[in-house]
Structures are given as C-alpha cells and as structure tokens.
Amino acid sequence: MTRPLAAPRPPTRPPLDLDAVRADFPCLDQEVHGQPLVYLDNAATTQKPQAVIAAMARYYAHDNANVHRGVHALAERATEAYEQARAKVAHFLHAAEAAEIVFVRGTTEAINLVAASLGNRFTAGDEVVITEMEHHSNIVPWQLLRDRLGICLKVLPMDDQGCLRLDKLDALLTERTRLVAVVHGSNALGTINPVREIATRAHAAGALLLVDGAQAVAHLEVDVHAMGADFYAFSGHKVYGPMGIGCLYGRRELLEQMAPYQGGGEMIRHVTFEETTYAPPPARFEAGTPNVAGAVGLAAALDYLDSLGRERIAAHEQDLLAYGLAQLAGLTGVRLIGNAPERLGILSMVIAGAHPHDVATILDRDGIAIRAGHHCAHPVMDHFHLPATARASLALYNRRAEIDRLVAGIHHVQEVLGR
Amino acid sequence: MNDLRALYEDVILDHNRRPRNFQHKPGGANHQAFGFNPLCGDEFTVYLQVENNIVTDVGFEGVGCAIAVASTSLMTEAIKGKPIAEVEALFQSVHHLLTHKGEAAAPLGKLAVLAGVHEFPMRIKCATLGWHVMKAAIENQHETVCTE
Numbered sequence: 233m234t235r236p237l238a239a240p241r242p243p244t245r246p247p248l249d250l251d252a253v254r255a256d257f258p259c260l261d262q263e264v265h266g267q268p269l270v271y272l273d274n275a276a277t278t279q280k281p282q283a284v285i286a287a288m289a290r291y292y293a294h295d296n297a298n299v300h301r302g303v304h305a306l307a308e309r310a311t312e313a314y315e316q317a318r319a320k321v322a323h324f325l326h327a328a329e330a331a332e333i334v335f336v337r338g339t340t341e342a343i344n345l346v347a348a349s350l351g352n353r354f355t356a357g358d359e360v361v362i363t364e365m366e367h368h369s370n371i372v373p374w375q376l377l378r379d380r381l382g383i384c385l386k387v388l389p390m391d392d393q394g395c396l397r398l399d400k401l402d403a404l405l406t407e408r409t410r411l412v413a414v415v416h417g418s419n420a421l422g423t424i425n426p427v428r429e430i431a432t433r434a435h436a437a438g439a440l441l442l443v444d445g446a447q448a449v450a451h452l453e454v455d456v457h458a459m460g461a462d463f464y465a466f467s468g469h470k471v472y473g474p475m476g477i478g479c480l481y482g483r484r485e486l487l488e489q490m491a492p493y494q495g496g497g498e499m500i501r502h503v504t505f506e507e508t509t510y511a512p513p514p515a516r517f518e519a520g521t522p523n524v525a526g527a528v529g530l531a532a533a534l535d536y537l538d539s540l541g542r543e544r545i546a547a548h549e550q551d552l553l554a555y556g557l558a559q560l561a562g563l564t565g566v567r568l569i570g571n572a573p574e575r576l577g578i579l580s581m582v583i584a585g586a587h588p589h590d591v592a593t594i595l596d597r598d599g600i601a602i603r604a605g606h607h608c609a610h611p612v613m614d615h616f617h618l619p620a621t622a623r624a625s626l627a628l629y630n631r632r633a634e635i636d637r638l639v640a641g642i643h644h645v646q647e648v649l650g651r
Numbered sequence: 652m653n654d655l656r657a658l659y660e661d662v663i664l665d666h667n668r669r670p671r672n673f674q675h676k677p678g679g680a681n682h683q684a685f686g687f688n689p690l691c692g693d694e695f696t697v698y699l700q701v702e703n704n705i706v707t708d709v710g711f712e713g714v715g716c717a718i719a720v721a722s723t724s725l726m727t728e729a730i731k732g733k734p735i736a737e738v739e740a741l742f743q744s745v746h747h748l749l750t751h752k753g754e755a756a757a758p759l760g761k762l763a764v765l766a767g768v769h770e771f772p773m774r775i776k777c778a779t780l781g782w783h784v785m786k787a788a789i790e791n792q793h794e795t796v797c798t799e
C-alpha cells in the first residue's frame with residue numbers, strides 16, 4: 233500500500249478572522265448569567281461549527297439508511313457517506329489506508345478495544361507500560377486486563393514540570409513489554425509528549441505503541457506514520473465534531489491479527505451455529521449498526537479545520553497560549569500546574585485560598601466556563617498533592633479578550649473569597 | 652452577583668477560613684465515618700463522642716471547597732451538646748433546606764446561611780457531604796459515604 237500524497241501546502245494565508253470564525257459556532261453566541269459566554273472548557277468538549285450541525289441534519293433529512301445492508305439508493309448514499317468519513321479520517325491522521333480506521337464511540341472505547349482485542353493475546357507476566365499523566369481511560373482498561381490475565385502494569389513517572397521522565401523509560405522496557413500506552417497531550421497539564429522518541433524506544437524493545445490523542449488531534453498535526461504510533465485513539469467531540477463518535481487507528485497487520493471486540497452484525501463473514509468467520513478489519517471491530525451521522529459530522533469537522541488551515545489554527549492557538557501564560561503569570565496567588573516547554577492550550581491552576589470548585593462557581597456567574605476537578609487524572613493530582621485544579625482550556629475560536637475576561641474573573645474570585 | 656454574595660455569606664467565608672472543631676479528634680471519640688465526593692475530591696472524616704445519647708464532642712478533618720468546609724464546620728458547632736434525636740432532626744431540616752426551595756421545617760439559627768446554596772444546584776452535594784458523614788458516624792456505618 234502506498235501512502236496518499238500529502239496535500240501541497242497552500243501559500244501562507246492571513247491570520248484567522250476571529251469574528252468570522254466565531255460566527256461559525258452558534259453555541260458561542262449566548263449570554264450566561266447576563267454576560268457574553270466565555271467558553272474555556274474545550275478540553276472537556278469543543279463547540280461545534282454550523283457546518284457539522286448542518287451535515288448531520290442533512291444526513292438525517294435526506295440520506296438516512298442503514299449501512300452496508302441495502303441495495304436501495306438511500307442505503308447506498310449512507311454507506312458512501314460513512315466510508316468517505318473513514319477515508320477522511322485516514323487522510324487526517326496520515327494513515328496508509330481507510331481500513332486502518334475503526335469507528336468507535338470515542339477515545340475510551342478505542343483504548344478498551346485494544347486492551348480487549350490485542351490484550352487477549354497477552355499472557356501472565358507480559359508487561360504494559362503507561363505513564364503517570366494518563367487519563368483514567370488509559371489506566372483502567374489495562375488494570376482490568378491485569379486483573380483478568382495477570383499482566384504487569386508499569387508506570388513511567390513524570391517530573392514536577394509535568395514532563396515524562398524519559399531517562400527512566402529504558403529501564404522499564406523488558407523483553408516482556410508488549411505495549412507502551414501514552415497520552416499525546418495531557419488534559420490535566422497540557423504537556424505534549426515526545427511520542428516519536430517513545431515510539432523508537434518501545435519498538436527497539438519489541439513493544440508496540442498506543443497513543444491517546446484525545447487532546448492532541450484538535451491542535452496538532454498528527455501523522456501516525458511519522459510518530460511511529462501503532463495505535464492512535466481520539467474522540468470526535470474534542471475536535472469540533474459530534475459526541476458518540478471516535479476513531480481507533482491501528483496498523484493494518486496488527487488489526488488483522490486481532491480478535492473481534494464485540495460480536496454481532498457487520499463484523500462477520502459467515503455464521504453457522506458451529507462456527508463464525510470474521511470480517512476483515514475494520515468491519516471486524518464494528519459490530520452492529522454504527523453511528524453514521526456521527527461519522528458524517530466528524531468528517532464535516534475535519535473539513536472545517538482544513539478550510540481554516542491547520543497552520544493558521546496552530547499559530548493562533550500558540551499566540552493565545554503565550555498571552556494566557558503571560559497574563560496568569562502576572563497574578564498574585566495564582567500558580568500554574570504543569571510547566572512543560574511543549575504544551576497545548578491548557579491552563580491548569582490553583583489559586584491561594586480558593587478551592588477550584590469555588591473558583592469555577594464564581595467564574596460561571598461571570599459567564600466564564602472552566603472546569604474544576606481532577607480531570608479524570610487522579611495520579612496527576614496525587615503527584616502535585618492537590619485534590620483538584622481549575623482548568624481553562626483554549627480552542628481555535630478563543631481570543632485575547634476572553635483571556636482578559638478570565639483574568640478579571642480571577643480578580644473577582646479573590647475579591648469574593650478574600651473579603 | 653447577589654446570589655454569589657448569598658452563597659459566600661460572611662459566615663460561610665469565616666467558617667471556611669477558620670473551620671471550628673477542625674483537625675480535632677475527641678479523646679473519647681466512639682463514632683466515626685469517612686465520606687467523599689468522587690466528582691470533586693472533597694473528603695471528610697467526622698468523629699463523634701456520644702455519651703448517654705448526647706454528642707458531647709465532635710471534630711472533623713479532610714479537604715473540600717469553601718461550601719463543604721463551612722457547612723461541615725457549622726454542622727459540628729450545631730450538634731455539639733445535642734441529644735442524638737435532635738441531631739437527627741437537624742439533619743432532616745438542613746437536608747430539606749438545601750434540597751428544597753425556601754423555608755426550613757424548623758428554625759435553623761445560624762445554619763440558615765446555607766440557604767444560599769440552593770441557587771447553585773451543582774454545589775448542593777458540597778454542602779450536604781459533611782452532614783451525611785456525620786449521620787453515618789451516628790449510625791456507626793463503617794462503610795464510606797459517597798455523594799453519588
């Protein structure tokens with residue numbers, strides 16, 4: 233199989249027109265508690281552009297049918313739309329072919345699929361290496377596998393900046409290591425991990441690499457080949473697409489060796505009561521009627537990103553992050569958690585004398601949506617001896633004026649709680 | 652803005668900053684329970700010293716937001732010296748105050764400041780946590796209380 237050629241780079245375009253971009257997102261245009269909404273909870277889920285909402289509505293209004301099962305016109309259109317979405321995702325991740333993309337519900341299901349299907353071939357004493365900064369969805373599936381099969385789960389630690397201790401990786405890799413599972417960009421700290429380097433070392437030890445791309449896909453150019461990922465998982469809803477759809481990229485020859493994940497329709501070649509032969513990937517892993525509208529919406533989201541231009545988005549987000557970091561650094565009593573040099577637009581903080589939940593409640597009354605809590609990363613909180621942080625997370629439609637509103641909101645928090 | 656003031660009443664802020672009976676384990680503690688809110692990581696242990704059906708001493712430890720800490724602190728003040736039956740009635744009244752709009756079933760005195768929480772549905776569990784742990788301690792449940 234040859235790789236599709238990378239699209240030629242368009243000539244440098246002017247910076248994003250934020251007014252126009254924001255007008256694409258209906259949900260941003262509202263007041264909360266009498267203030268224009270400042271949505272800074274993008275790491276939890278991003279808002280959806282009208283193009284995504286319209287594509288899904290159009291699908292249901294015109295093309296809705298079950299896929300792969302009918303010869304009638306609607307079934308053909310639905311199947312075509314679903315498979316085009318798969319091809320779109322393959323192109324987006326620089327996968328070699330569409331068959332390497334399995335549609336799932338999201339990152340969580342993608343990782344559980346690998347743990348169940350690839351993990352099925354592991355035996356007691358085999359090892360899986362994860363890291364201290366994983367989301368629970370890249371911890372618990374491996375613990376379940378450990379409890380079922382007696383595999384050994386090892387954890388690569390991080391330092392107080394929120395960077396992985398790569399110097400400790402080689403010592404964790406043994407001839408029993410089957411898989412290294414690492415988050416591409418941390419949702420709790422923003423750290424972007426050197427997955428390419430981790431891939432090289434994992435492969436040298438004979439292990440595979442799974443990358444949790446839940447946070448990264450919306451913000452970084454992802455090339456699964458260049459980074460050396462054997463599996464890459466992400467969720468549509470964090471990349472401006474709908475909820476309930478996500479993808480697992482898996483290298484063709486790996487998917488081919490893996491047992492089915494769930495049993496049912498679509499995933500079979502032939503069924504008798506004695507024996508069933510399974511369909512090749514990706515169908516083997518997509519039992520039952522899939523989320524066709526979700527796939528259509530996800531493809532529309534990726535098209536939308538392409539139309540804006542990934543470089544322009546990245547340039548805008550990096551500028552916004554630098555601005556946010558500088559503004560927050562100037563605030564007394566505010567401490568940023570995680571100071572990795574390479575990072576996503578995630579500002580995880582603690583404010584002296586203010587519990588994150590009180591911070592979030594007060595900001596909400598100012599119309600500012602952030603997230604307070606452990607961000608499904610208890611081990612990260614434990615590392616910093618914190619019960620929770622207040623996290624503001626950026627997306628392509630945020631602007632400097634919103635960072636200013638956040639800063640004013642933090643002053644308000646300090647005033648309300650400090651009086 | 653005004654409901655923020657009602658939530659973060661002076662009394663609440665004061666009890667958050669200087670929680671009463673905090674990090675205090677009564678010498679004769681004979682009831683205790685631990686509870687947490689898995690969503691936000693708030694967690695408290697409540698200790699009770701109960702003699703002849705009267706709460707003669709009480710203390711708590713743990714971490715939580717301002718609402719959770721203040722509500723638990725106020726709770727310890729309110730129940731100290733009270734017979735168990737009265738404490739249980741108080742639990743019912745406070746629970747009613749927090750989960751239903753408006754009036755408490757019985758006059759609550761200082762505890763009435765908790766009424767502001769009602770306007771913040773996402774925060775009601777913060778305010779009830781310490782009370783649930785206290786009730787579990789009275790019932791001497793050894794399981795952990797979890798507000799989900």
Ligand SMILES: Cc1ncc(COP(=O)(O)O)c(C=O)c1O
Binds near residue numbers: 275340
């Ligand atoms: C780093 C990371 N991994 C995994 C997940 C899980 O994603 P989902 O809930 O969409 O399956 C998230 C989302 O919260 C995340 O931030």
